[in-house]
Amino acid sequence: MPTSSHFPPSPSGEYRCLENLNLYTAEACQGLATQAAAGRQLRLLMFTEQSVQVQLCEDDYIAWLAVRDAGKLTPAVQRYQTERLERGEIVERIEGAIAFTQAAMTQPHCYLWGGTVAPDYDCSGLIQAAFASVGVWLPRDSYQQAAFTDPLEDPDLQRGDLIFFQEPGKLRVSHVAIYLGEGQYLHSSGVDLGRNGIGIDPYHPDGSDIGARYYPLRHSNGRISRSYCPGDGWEIDSRPK
Template identity: 55%
Template sequence: MKLSDFPPSPTDEYHCQIDLNLYNSPSCQGLATQAAQGRPLRILEQQGLAYHVQLCEDDYLAWLPVTEGKNLKPSENKYCAPIWSREAIAEKIPEIIAFTHHAMAQPHHYLWGGTIAPHYDCSGLIQAAFAASGIWLPRDSYQQEAFSQKVPWDNLLPGDLIFFQETTRVTHVALYLGDNQYIHSSGIEKGRNGIGIDSLSPDSGPVGSKYYPYLLCAGRIMTSWPG
């Protein structure tokens, strides 16, 4: 479907009628993220066999194959970002943590770009856990680090985010559970190919000990995107 053939939208937004994979280039080869059924997006342009789209809740840019255009429907109501206070977010932390435990209990594996159950990458799990409670975070771990309010290690609270940096920017994120433990989705190279719990300790086991040298900082979510 050509962009010019799309049914007009009164809001200039469309929503996904099914779960969709979005990619990091117009060739649609590498998975960048996923858009669950119902998520709103904007179509920015068409390049070859892909649409350049922007997800409304987190402003994430990605590419959608034109063959998936049939699965988009005009949105009658324009997306409006929710407003959250830190106090309201704090009340949601138990259910956010419960989401990650439930995800861990399901048969799953690590999926780069995964944000839809049962398969997640690290930041996809964190985003999905908060989004399930109506709180939107940026998509990638380095964006989540920039969005959060930094907290000292001796002031960590359950629901805070733990960030790791292996290269020039943050490369991994986890959710702090309390009692020096965190839950995260990790890949095959350093992780367990899925979701598990580790400790903030250099000798916390085969997975946690690999991540510990890259421990960078902790952050607290104070509001919902865009803040």
């Protein structure tokens, strides 16, 4: 069974990803939970025969790393330091986040449950990666993003706000899109309801088959008023999505 002795000592208590890593929902390393892009930092929590439970530093997300990938980590010299951003600073970065999503849409890709690394994303993975690209961290999953953002009504939607949906059979928010303005939103959608990838749809029941399928599922809207900062007292729900 692997133990902490299998990893080089870290002066910070954290490790940095040397390359993009897959992280899993269970210790048997089955079911992609999320991905950690090269350069992200994580903590080691618990060891089993096949895997190591880890917590990503930027969003506090907990998942499992396969032991075979342990060599893709290196000790982090310094602990992760978050950049604290408020609404005014975030507004200045929204266009950059939207540009990221639009660029991702132009690349060959498909929908990947758990995907947060190009080219294949799930819905919340795309949103998190887009805002992370401009230095704004959000929680990982759509229901976490819904809880973290400030609620607002449809008439108050502005470019860069998030739209949340709850799909049939789900007990909580299960899908997220970014509002582009002028009644349109961009999202990464799966095969059953969407297009198996990233696209733009109208935020009303007419205009596209996909938009018509998602419109009745709308749950709430959220405005990003701050970046996620570990330890700031916002208690993240990290149950498997």
